Amino acid sequence: LSDYVQFEPDYAGAARKNFLNRLSVISVPARKPMAYGLFAIEAMACGVPFIEPDCGVFSELARHGGGAAYAQNNPVHLAEMLRDVLSDQARLAQLRRCARETAETIFDIDHTAAQMAARFQTVIGQSHRDN
Structure with missing residues (x-):
């Protein structure tokens, strides 16, 4: 198992980035949303x-x-998806590019903050109209 699974005792700061940069994909199965x-x-x-x-x-x-979703609570589907992605270098490369691009555009801190501010303004505006 140690050939396939690695436990990281330090997952803060630079250690986290170093860990992530060593991965091909990440999967942290969750039973609940x-x-x-x-x-x-x-x-x-x-x-x-x-x-x-x-x-x-x-x-x-x-x-x-930048990622793929498998049928929830279905370890067979998860294993198939991991196999399919890891064995198709072109698909993996496309997912890697898309992951980075999505993080830099959609989940960029400035973009996310602007979306939050706009939502707050909407709520504040509705609150003023309701009063």
């Missing part, structure tokens, strides 16, 4: 695509590109 997959976005920023369950935030992330 997640609201925000920060680890997937961090990996995408390093050009590492994700393979995650088709639920919660991962469904949205997969639609943007």
Whole structure:
């Protein structure tokens, strides 16, 4: 198992970036939907695509590109998707490019902050109209 699985005792700062840069893909199977997959976005920023369950935030992330979604709670489908992506170098290269591009454009901090500010303004505007 140690040939295929690596446990990282340090996952902060530079160690996290070094770890992510060594990956071909990242997959952290989740049984329940997640609201925000920060680890997937961090990996995408390093050009590492994700393979995650088709639920919660991962469904949205997969639609943007840079990763793929498998049938939730289906380890056979996960294994097939990992095999398919890792054995197709052209597809893997495309996912890597798309992961980085998606992280830099859609999940860029300035873009995300502008979206949040716009939503706050909408809520504030609705609140003033309701009063």
